[in-house]
Amino acid sequence: MPELPEVETVARDLRPLLAGRKVVAFWVGEAKLRRPWKRSWSGLMAGLRFGEVRRRGKWLMLPLESRKPTAVAGTLLVHLGMTGQFTVVPADDPWADHTHFVFFLDNQTHLRFRDIRRFGSVEWFPAGQDVDNHLGEKLGPEPLDIPAAPFAEAMRRSKRTLKAILLDQAVVAGVGNIYADEALFRAGLHPKRRGHTLTAAECDRLRTAIETVIARAIESRGSTIRDYVGGSGLRGGFQNEFAVYGRTGEKCVTCAGGIERVVVSGRSSHFCPVCQPAGG
DNA sequence: CTGTAATCCTGCGAGC
């Protein structure tokens, strides 16, 4: 399930494969995704060239330029949802089922968007509509470099559970269920602790735990639980380094305790009751 | 300001 490290890996993979490539044809399927693809957008794609792929939180931005004076025609805003796959493959590779978008490129390759559960989305933002601004309004800072003071302030004034706060994209952008659990373990904090109960030291530990977990996961090209693959089809490796996620009933990596699972914020949360004591 | 639950969706594995 793509969170920031997976989306970052896709962005890094796609960047060199797409830069300067021209769209010679475009195909979009009938199945509904999380957000509608408007018919009128389809006709605009052919003839445009991809610019530099970017990422913000769990969102991918793919600028497309028109041939004339390399003016940006618009930007594709993509969310991989739960099972989205965005890959560049040889044109003669067989089409997998649940393929929803195909960009035919000028070097006998395809950029394909596949999404089994259809929680993902692809949208077109014409130049002039500020995509960064659109995302900026609902997203907090990137988790690789979290400003300490605002993070501490957000904790101090929140009575929500830590799990709910970490999943809130407006507090930190890009953290999902897996990395929230892993960060809380590394910080030694129970997922049901409330933000305002954290000491300054605990708050600092949590902030650096998020940064560390996300950074290490990116180094491992993300985590492949089921369907996730990078932009060139490679799987991730961080699932082999999980301390708590999906390890219910197994032994804690640092103590003799057993990993437990509780539901917080409607999401399953995995933690070690010894290393992450309740209360505080 | 909280939390909970439903909504979208398909595949998989456990249990019978």
Add this chain to the structure above:
DNA sequence: TGCTCGCAGGATTACA
């Protein structure tokens, strides 16, 4: 073997 059922959960919305 084949069925049902629970679960996976990102973002959004409705409701208590």
